[in-house]
Amino acid sequence: MQANPDWNAIRESIESGTFGTPLNGGPVTLMLGTSIENYDADSGTLTAGFVLGTDFLNDNGVVMGGIVTAALDLAMAMSVMARVPEDTAVATTNLQMQFFRPCLPGSYLAEARLVKFGRRIAFCEAQLLDSAGTHIATATSTNQLLV
Known part of the structure; x- marks a missing residue:
């Protein structure tokens, strides 16, 4: 199985502590102006930055x-x-979304957390916050791990 181009970008950012720098990953990662802002391995929490511009x-x-x-x-x-x-x-095998406010063009943070991590399945939750810290949307997902 071919590795996801995001995997190397994620690992490089985390291992070097280079947070806040745009990731050089796959097409969607590039399109969304994705960066890792913080990662805590103990809690399974990752904060990602996104630039959601007028093209969207x-x-x-x-x-x-x-x-x-x-x-x-x-x-x-x-x-x-x-x-x-x-x-x-x-x-991703299941994804649930709740939208609370309109998302205007700008910079956003997504705080994602592993709720449960098993041998084949991971359960996650995330919230999207604007630059003022306003809660825009929440998501939960079930992810299958394919080896």
């Missing part, structure tokens, strides 16, 4: 819900990828 606006002038969903899905997957070997793929 819908006709109402807000960032499309699918883009917000992609950012939170990616943050949760990154929290799992930070913990698994390179040859382990992470596949």
Whole structure:
């Protein structure tokens, strides 16, 4: 199985402590201007930064819900990828979203946390916060670990 290009970028950022720098990962990671802002291996918590710009606006002038969903899905997957070997793929098998406020173009933080980490399944939760700390959306996911 081919390694996810994000895996190396995530590991490099965490191991070098280079937080706040855009990741040089896969296409979605690049498109969303993704960075790792913090990682705590003991709690399984990863904070990811995203730049959600005007390219993602819908006709109402807000960032499309699918883009917000992609950012939170990616943050949760990154929290799992930070913990698994390179040859382990992470596949989202269930994803639940709740939107609380409109997402306007700007910089955001996603705080993702491993709720339970097993041999084949990982359960995660994440919240998206704007630059003022306002809670924009919440997600939960189930991720299958494919070896």
